[in-house]
Amino acid sequence: MSFKIYTKTGDAGKTGLIGGTRVSKSNIRIEAYGTVDELNSFIGVVSDTISDKQSKETLKEIQDRLFTIGSSLACDPDKEIKLKTPDLNETDISFLEHQIDAMNEVLPTMKNFILPGGHVAVSTTHVARCVCRRAERICVNMQEHTMEIEPLIIKYLNRLSDYLFVLARYIAHQLNVTEIAWKARV
Numbered sequence: 292m293s294f295k296i297y298t299k300t301g302d303a304g305k306t307g308l309i310g311g312t313r314v315s316k317s318n319i320r321i322e323a324y325g326t327v328d329e330l331n332s333f334i335g336v337v338s339d340t341i342s343d344k345q346s347k348e349t350l351k352e353i354q355d356r357l358f359t360i361g362s363s364l365a366c367d368p369d370k371e372i373k374l375k376t377p378d379l380n381e382t383d384i385s386f387l388e389h390q391i392d393a394m395n396e397v398l399p400t401m402k403n404f405i406l407p408g409g410h411v412a413v414s415t416t417h418v419a420r421c422v423c424r425r426a427e428r429i430c431v432n433m434q435e436h437t438m439e440i441e442p443l444i445i446k447y448l449n450r451l452s453d454y455l456f457v458l459a460r461y462i463a464h465q466l467n468v469t470e471i472a473w474k475a476r477v
Contacts, residue, residue: 368439403472
């Protein structure tokens with residue numbers, strides 16, 4: 292028997308955290324994990340627009356880590372210890388750094404700011420990078436408002452946005468698309 296996707300419990304503007312606590316759908320914690328979910332969706336689009344097997348595998352790994360982050364953010368911090376949500380590790384960050392370094396090995400030195408564009412895969416990767424930065428800002432806002440958040444989440448999102456920037460350049464390089472240099476008006 293299938294279950295219904297709608298529960299009607301959110302019809303009045305509240306939703307449940309993992310652990311059962313009900314909060315407003317405008318709660319910053321909901322905004323944080325909703326933005327991480329949006330980022331995960333955009334990364335799926337990026338993966339669907341590229342053909343490089345290694346990059347696709349890396350993006351799949353990143354999507355898994357974003358589910359880990361989402362589960363941490365969606366959890367009532369007063370009940371998380373009892374719930375056993377997956378953990379983010381320092382090795383997840385070094386994994387991203389390794390991927391960045393590997394891509395940078397084949398990329399030309401950047402001499403200008405780069406405008407997003409040139410190919411849909413490049414532009415979409417830049418959109419994912421921007422969503423990642425927004426997720427990071429929301430998580431920093433949580434931290435500044437003394438809401439419990441694992442500091443490694445902020446570090447991971449920061450590194451992930453760097454990865455996505457380099458990935459956009461790498462995709463352009465693989466597709467032989469000329470990067471669009473930003474030239475300031477004088």
